[in-house]
Amino acid sequence: MTRTLLLAALLTVSSAASGIVIRHDVDDAKYRIPASEFPALVDMPGEGHGVLIDPQWVITAAHTIPAHSKLEQIVVNGVSRSVERVVTHPGYKTLPHELIEQAKATGDAMLIVVVLATSDDVALIKLKQPVADVAPVALYKxxxxxxxxxxxxxxxATGNGAxxxxxxxxxxxxxxxxxxxxxxxxxRWLCYVxxxxxxxxxxxxVLGNGDSGGPVLIQNEGQRALAGLASWKFVHGHVMTARPGRYGQISCxxxxxxxxxxxxxxxxGRPQAVVRNER
Incomplete structure (x- = not known):
């Protein structure tokens, strides 16, 4: 039986889920771009991304935030920037440990998909100092x-669809x-195949492991606008053996x-904006 699998490096060593997986019949050089092409891209520690949307604010997928340590530095345009605070959406859900263990034992990750589909996987990072050398990206509204x-x-991570x-x-x-x-x-979601x-x-x-929090951009009046953030994907097969990044997989x-x-x-800073899980 074919199972629907969420593969966002959730079941193994990585905390940041799903560097781009490309067509098998197109030269990788055509996909590569210099950092100057999108300087608002933020590098989280180790892996994962965010996007500068205001001189002092970065948006990312909540699961890219370190779970057991304080986030102190992120990199914008090749420069390390100090973090003042992190605000995680109150609807963000971490995966129950027993679900992860069950999926690893049986290969069935359906309940992991259910939990993630009902989670608000978004967080905002406030920097101690405004970024003056990079223009923020407008949100697609x-x-x-x-x-x-x-x-x-x-x-x-990269590879090809074959x-x-x-x-x-x-x-x-x-x-x-x-x-x-x-x-x-x-x-909550926008998806593509x-x-x-x-x-x-x-x-x-398609996104690869380590791309979480990275931008999904739509052209709006001739300018890139930030419509989404890479979060998770469906992969068919056994959770421990299926290979991510193949043709037909769905990214959400x-x-x-x-x-x-x-x-x-x-x-x-409006008072009605109630937040929790603040780090």
Whole structure:
């Protein structure tokens, strides 16, 4: 029986889930971009990303935040920046340990998918000093993501759609971008499918382990706008043996238009913006 599997490096050594996995028939050099192409990309410690959306604020997937230590530094445009505080969405859920152990024992990760699908995997990071050398990226607020072409950017694990990528890493590689068509957008999530050629876009790709928190960008009036954050993906097969990054897999991303009020409230400091899990 085919099982639906969430593979976001949740069951192994990595805390940051799902550097871009590319088409097998396109030269990797066509996917690579210099850091200057998207300087607002943030490197979290070790792996994972965020995006600068305000001179003093970064947004990321909540699961990229270290669970057992204080986040003190992140890197923006190659420069280490000091963190003042982290605000995690109150609806973020960590995975119960027993579910992880059950999935590892049986290969069935369906209940992990259920938990993650109902979680608000988003966090804001306030920097001690505003960033003066990088322009923040505007949020996409129209809520019309379905059917649009999205650009994804990251330094995580790489491979190609025919073979996938090694789930054991490395999870920080060279900076790449790729494109995909958003196939669903509702409530917390926007998702896309890694299509196999000839149905694929010329530079079609999918997130890899280590890309979590990285941007999903949509063109809005000629400018990139931040529509989502890489979060998790479906992989078919046994949780311990399936290979991520193959054609047909579905990537789900935090849909930021759903969180507009929360984001604006935290950044502005409005009293009605209730937060918890603050580090």
């Amino acid at each position: 129209d809520g019309k993501e379905f059917g649009q072409i999205a650009e994804i950017v990251g330094k995580g 073979l996938g990528h090694d789930p054991a890493g490395p999870n920080r590689t060279e900076l790449r971008h790729a494109f995909n068509t958003i196939t669903s957008a509702h409530d 890694f299509d196999e050629p000839p149905a694929a876009l010329p530079l079609e790709g 991303n935090v849909r930021l238009s759903h969180y507009r009020e929360w984001i604006d409230g935290v950044i502005s």
